[in-house]
Amino acid sequence: MKTLDRYIFREIFFPSVIALAALTFVAFLAFSREIGWLLELIVRQSATISDTWTISLAILPNVLTFTIPMAVLVGILTGFGRISSDSEAIAFRASGLSMIRLLFPVMLLGVIGCGASLAINASVAPGTASRLRELRYEIAARQVSLEVKPRVFNESLTNLVLYVENTAPEGFRWDGIMLADMTQPDQPRVTFARSGNLFKDDENHAFVLTLTNGSTHVVSPLSPERYSFDTFETTRISVPIPETPAKPDMPTLQESPTGTIWNKMQARTATREERVEFHRRFALPFACLVFTLVGLPLGVSTTRGSRSMGLVLSLILMLLYYLAFIGGTRIAGTAQFSPFLGAWLPNLVFAILGMILQARSDRGHENRLLNRLAETMRWFSGIFSGFRTSRTRFSRWRYSLTHHPKFFRLLDVYVLRGFCFFFVLVLIVFVAVFILVTLFELLPDIVKNRIDTAIVVSYFFYLLPQILYYVIPLTVLLAIL
Numbered sequence: 082m083k084t085l086d087r088y089i090f091r092e093i094f095f096p097s098v099i100a101l102a103a104l105t106f107v108a109f110l111a112f113s114r115e116i117g118w119l120l121e122l123i124v125r126q127s128a129t130i131s132d133t134w135t136i137s138l139a140i141l142p143n144v145l146t147f148t149i150p151m152a153v154l155v156g157i158l159t160g161f162g163r164i165s166s167d168s169e170a171i172a173f174r175a176s177g178l179s180m181i182r183l184l185f186p187v188m189l190l191g192v193i194g195c196g197a198s199l200a201i202n203a204s205v206a207p208g209t210a211s212r213l214r215e216l217r218y219e220i221a222a223r224q225v226s227l228e229v230k231p232r233v234f235n236e237s238l239t240n241l242v243l244y245v246e247n248t249a250p251e252g253f254r255w256d257g258i259m260l261a262d263m264t265q266p267d268q269p270r271v272t273f274a275r276s277g278n279l280f281k282d283d284e285n286h287a288f289v290l291t292l293t294n295g296s297t298h299v300v301s302p303l304s305p306e307r308y309s310f311d312t313f314e315t316t317r318i319s320v321p322i323p324e325t326p327a328k329p330d331m332p333t334l335q336e337s338p339t340g341t342i343w344n345k346m347q348a349r350t351a352t353r354e355e356r357v358e359f360h361r362r363f364a365l366p367f368a369c370l371v372f373t374l375v376g377l378p379l380g381v382s383t384t385r386g387s388r389s390m391g392l393v394l395s396l397i398l399m400l401l402y403y404l405a406f407i408g409g410t411r412i413a414g415t416a417q418f419s420p421f422l423g424a425w426l427p428n429l430v431f432a433i434l435g436m437i438l439q440a441r442s443d444r445g446h447e448n449r450l451l452n453r454l455a456e457t458m459r460w461f462s463g464i465f466s467g468f469r470t471s472r473t474r475f476s477r478w479r480y481s482l483t484h485h486p487k488f489f490r491l492l493d494v495y496v497l498r499g500f501c502f503f504f505v506l507v508l509i510v511f512v513a514v515f516i517l518v519t520l521f522e523l524l525p526d527i528v529k530n531r532i533d534t535a536i537v538v539s540y541f542f543y544l545l546p547q548i549l550y551y552v553i554p555l556t557v558l559l560a561i562l
Contacts, residue, residue: 374435
């Protein structure tokens, strides 16, 4: 690899790594089902550190299939945005370097991203999805053993709430026991005991709780005057063991090995959903190569704005591509539309667009698309500035700000303005990524239950505060950087 190639590759590789880490973190939070279950497992079931790491690693491959192409695109546009802002791209063109010559280090990054994403999407992700299903079963079955912690209300038993003040080191002798039986909601039974022992009766598939020196209280919420009270020195209470959840026999479509789906396609026994899933696993990784064709001419053409223009273009292209990809796979799965075209059509369109942009750049034509985008941004900026204040008032405010002792000096305003700009920009990118990943996760249920579009929009509207809660801390960090 020549010096120029190493230089360009370094300029686009490190932004890609940073983007991959940030986008993966945001997309990881967007997997609401697994994250919600993981948090519930940690809080209520006292999961071990090993369980937490295993579940997180099982979720990660599904996240990386989305974020690797995004990171490649962000790295290319951000890296070349920095190169163009320093007029280095002009020096490249003046020395006679064509787009094809500059494409080599960029395509190398795309090949690395494509290879990693392809290996994860076609091989690792189905296996980890199957492992995640097995973990759900194993952890649920493990809770049958009834592990009780002191001074914690245990609700793992059906219709029972158990509270223990202290436990012996061996864990089967308790002090200060409260057991609430809600089997009959109209007559709940609450038992208090000074101490007790727990035994497991495997023959009757139940726990036997022997309580000493206690009392039982029965009261009706509808008729409080009907109250019964009984004391005892020793009593035995049989508690049924929760049934072990049934282990699914058939893996889901996402868990099916790629080779199995391919064999079904060769035998012409694959369903439409299986064919769509097969093409989806291969089409999404090739987005890395497609993004290199589009990102190079757009990145070289960004003469101003550097990182900001790169992030804007990345956001627009990511939204267009993933919306087209989601829409194509959805149509292919429900209508008489080719599964191949449903998954690969966005790649074909973006590849053609990239070749057109590269050809125009090599002929020396100016990119009208970027000019129109820049004009649009300036137009919006002019509108917003007009709403703020008039030019005269703004000049007076700026003069008073710099010539009188104020909290915000000119340097403070300059730094704060740059921070706010990148904060809003990065926040929009993260929110868009969060919504896209969540939409892709919920898409099978949306299609299966024929959910109306208005309901989906309302769901994301009410989900927005939670999204902001998740992404704002990371947004502040990246905006400062």
